[in-house]
Amino acid sequence: MSENASSPGLRPNDLLTFVMAVACGLAVANIYYAQPLLDTLAGDFGINRGTAGVIITMTQLGYAAGLMLLVPLGDLLERRRLITVISSVAVLSLVGMAVAPTSSLFILAALITGVTAVVAQILVPFAAHMANDAERGRVVGRVMTGLLLGILLARVVSGSISDLFGWRAVYWIAAVIMLVQVVALRHLLPEESPQSPMRYAGLLRSVATLVREEPVLRRRIVYGALGFASFSAFWTTLPFLLAQAPYHYPDAVIGLFGLLGVAGALCANLAGSLHDRGYSRVGTGLFQAAMGLSFVLMAVFPENLVAIIVGIIVLDLGVQGNMILNQGAIYQIRPEARSRITTAYMTFYFLGGAAGSAGAAYLFEFAGWIGACSLGIVLGASGVLFWLREGASHDCS
Known part of the structure; x- marks a missing residue:
């Protein structure tokens, strides 16, 4: 199937485009929640700032691994199932970050969270593939706007929640939000399986x-x-x-x-x-x-x-x-x-x-x-x- 053609009957309406944009933002936000919390995390876990910085490093390494190993699966597997499975793993990894008793377990959970955040990079080409030529730019632009807003707002939201309820609440709330997202994507995304000869x-x-x-x-x-x-x-x-x-x-x-x-x-x-x-x-x-x-x-x-x-x-x-x-x-x-x-x-x-x-x-x-x-x-x-x-x-x- 050509990348430049949309699949019949799968054109994204405004609601679906909005949901995909929000999903992109929430998925990528999981990488950035920790950034304003690093000094607090270092104090709570009793680690130095260099070790605390490894938290961000591991989420990014996880994201890079996901880009390399998971994103190509969008050309082979049914995309709705792939997206919801990866998002479900994100729920578990975020819970792991929320309950982690040591910095080592927190960093391991952060690595897995980084891997699952590549859902955003599966959703963007999915939206582009569904859209027809006349509206592809508008659809992709809206979905990318959601991704960018997720990056921008993640730090603001996590810092505010941490001050009010503690840093662990950030990840409990993120896990609940991702669980809601799994349900929404499962019901709203169309079934579509690209056919790749490879x-x-x-x-x-x-x-x-x-x-x-x-x-x-x-x-x-x-x-x-x-x-x-x-x-x-x-x-x-x-x-x-x-x-x-x-x-x-x-x-x-x-x-x-x-x-x-x-x-x-x-x-x-x-x-x-x-x-x-x-x-x-x-x-x-x-x-x-x-x-x-x-x-x-x-x-x-x-x-x-x-x-x-x-x-x-x-x-x-x-x-x-x-x-x-x-x-x-x-x-x-x-x-x-x-x-x-x-x-x-x-x-x-x-x-x-x-x-x-x-x-x-x-x-x-x-x-x-x-x-x-x-x-x-x-x-x-x-x-x-x-x-x-x-x-x-x-x-x-």
């Missing part, structure tokens, strides 16, 4: 083949991994900065900083316009530079709240703009393999995020905020240097 092992091998054969994909993987490593390095260590002097902010206030990510969402149209007008290369360089410069600003003025806020906005603009340009480039190659291209790109994207989280957490433990910002500066500079080197190539997509 077996599972063949699909996985074809992902590696795409990376090997497509230079544009390889280059954009580098930009994506560096960008998300910067993003994760910052958001993993920001709670540590804001929990100590001179801020001493509670979890709820730390979570509110996630709302500044709205700036990144607003950048999507600008980045898309740059791509459509043929300025993708110029935009890539600017966004890479913005990420590095944001860390310079925050490293120089760590006790200035305005500088931190401006730094967050500039960083999010760079990360989101970089992401849009990367997607615009990779989706121009091999339209028949877009799902597998997504798997390749997003797997390395989250591996970069996991490395950024782990590296920044341990640098913060040994060198404080300056150490974490130094990593962000190095990542941004590496992106700019790669961009300059790429300029020698005739194909700079």
